[in-house]
Amino acid sequence: MIKTVKNKIRPGVYLYPMPVTLVGANVKGKPNFMPIAWVSIVEHKPPMISISAHQSHYTNIGINENRSFSVNIPSVDMVEITDYCGLKTGNEIDKSNLFEVFYGELKTAPMIQECPLNLECKVIQTIDTKKGHDLFIGEIVDAYAEDKIMKGTIPDITKLQPLIFSMNDNNYWKLGEHIGRAWSIGKDFKKK
Amino acid sequence: MIKTVKNKIRPGVYLYPMPVTLVGANVKGKPNFMPIAWVSIVEHKPPMISISAHQSHYTNIGINENRSFSVNIPSVDMVEITDYCGLKTGNEIDKSNLFEVFYGELKTAPMIQECPLNLECKVIQTIDTKKGHDLFIGEIVDAYAEDKIMKGTIPDITKLQPLIFSMNDNNYWKLGEHIGRAWSIGKDFKKK
Numbered sequence: 030m031i032k033t034v035k036n037k038i039r040p041g042v043y044l045y046p047m048p049v050t051l052v053g054a055n056v057k058g059k060p061n062f063m064p065i066a067w068v069s070i071v072e073h074k075p076p077m078i079s080i081s082a083h084q085s086h087y088t089n090i091g092i093n094e095n096r097s098f099s100v101n102i103p104s105v106d107m108v109e110i111t112d113y114c115g116l117k118t119g120n121e122i123d124k125s126n127l128f129e130v131f132y133g134e135l136k137t138a139p140m141i142q143e144c145p146l147n148l149e150c151k152v153i154q155t156i157d158t159k160k161g162h163d164l165f166i167g168e169i170v171d172a173y174a175e176d177k178i179m180k181g182t183i184p185d186i187t188k189l190q191p192l193i194f195s196m197n198d199n200n201y202w203k204l205g206e207h208i209g210r211a212w213s214i215g216k217d218f219k220k221k
Numbered sequence: 222m223i224k225t226v227k228n229k230i231r232p233g234v235y236l237y238p239m240p241v242t243l244v245g246a247n248v249k250g251k252p253n254f255m256p257i258a259w260v261s262i263v264e265h266k267p268p269m270i271s272i273s274a275h276q277s278h279y280t281n282i283g284i285n286e287n288r289s290f291s292v293n294i295p296s297v298d299m300v301e302i303t304d305y306c307g308l309k310t311g312n313e314i315d316k317s318n319l320f321e322v323f324y325g326e327l328k329t330a331p332m333i334q335e336c337p338l339n340l341e342c343k344v345i346q347t348i349d350t351k352k353g354h355d356l357f358i359g360e361i362v363d364a365y366a367e368d369k370i371m372k373g374t375i376p377d378i379t380k381l382q383p384l385i386f387s388m389n390d391n392n393y394w395k396l397g398e399h400i401g402r403a404w405s406i407g408k409d410f411k412k413k
Contacts, residue, residue: 045383069261070234071273072350081263112407158264186387191237195378205397215304
């Protein structure tokens with residue numbers, strides 16, 4: 030029996046994979062967007078999502094001001110413009126004309142028409158990590174999707190073709206092949 | 222110009238892709254594990270991670286008791302046992318012997334030897350969503366990795382081969398092909 034070699038490594042932000050989203054907010058009346066991978070679902074009913082963004086980000090100003098934000102999921106064909114949004118701060122350039130923007134019922138959460146999936150979020154709670162980041166918890170009050178990514182009533186990940194991010198080495202990846210069904214494939218497991 | 226057809230869909234937990242982790246805690250002195258996809262990095266220095274888990278989960282008892290938990294990243298070859306952990310509750314079956322378990326400095330966060338990457342976490346804050354889930358924020362006090370998944374000092378996602386999850390349709394996927402480098406490929410973007 031070969032024993033696995035496992036070592037202590039420097040504590041770090043090791044989570045694989047991460048999603049890539051474009052988070053939008055109106056700052057001083059103009060739409061601004063930043064790529065965010067530190068995002069997670071936190072509640073089911075009602076649906077809630079969390080994003081963690083450093084307090085120095087220009088977009089944070091708008092989220093705090095309007096108590097709303099959008100989470101937009103870009104497809105792989107939007108990788109360049111998505112990455113571009115992370116290279117430039119809204120403090121220096123105007124990102125309001127990079128995309129076709131639309132609004133929902135909240136009126137203040139700018140959503141990206143070019144992204145096939147959009148979540149319109151109302152801030153429920155803001156948690157200060159005390160180390161630089163704001164963790165915003167938003168209720169998903171509405172969702173918008175392109176017809177072509179839907180399979181029945183839900184988005185289909187193979188049609189959506191989201192970006193997949195690996196932190197630390199900083200790479201974007203595509204979705205790969207199907208492995209199995211969740212809450213199902215484990216039925217075959219028998220402990221040896 | 223063809224206008225994109227975009228429709229309002231039922232608000233839901235639409236985030237693609239999601240990671241798949243096995244979260245561990247000692248409950249009544251015994252290791253227990255549950256698969257969690259609602260997980261995100263929330264801070265860089267020190268590294269912090271959030272997990273959202275319904276208050277009815279057996280593992281939550283241990284996290285609250287010991288103020289610690291582990292986040293273990295299974296590889297694709299562990300899909301059956303990972304899914305199995307989600308099919309069975311620790312309230313009914315003993316999961317302590319499903320894996321070879323080891324402990325780090327916290328002493329109370331059971332980590333899975335078979336998972337190539339492990340994060341040992343100390344609870345910093347617990348946020349009650351008021352709708353059923355506890356959002357635990359943990360500081361990653363130590364990290365452990367198999368030699369074979371490392372590229373220099375950081376884990377390599379192509380060697381790690383993590384599981385990728387799509388919610389709502391409930392499927393597991395592999396990582397696909399490389400698209401480009403983050404904070405780099407966007408330099409090629411020129412607004413048309």
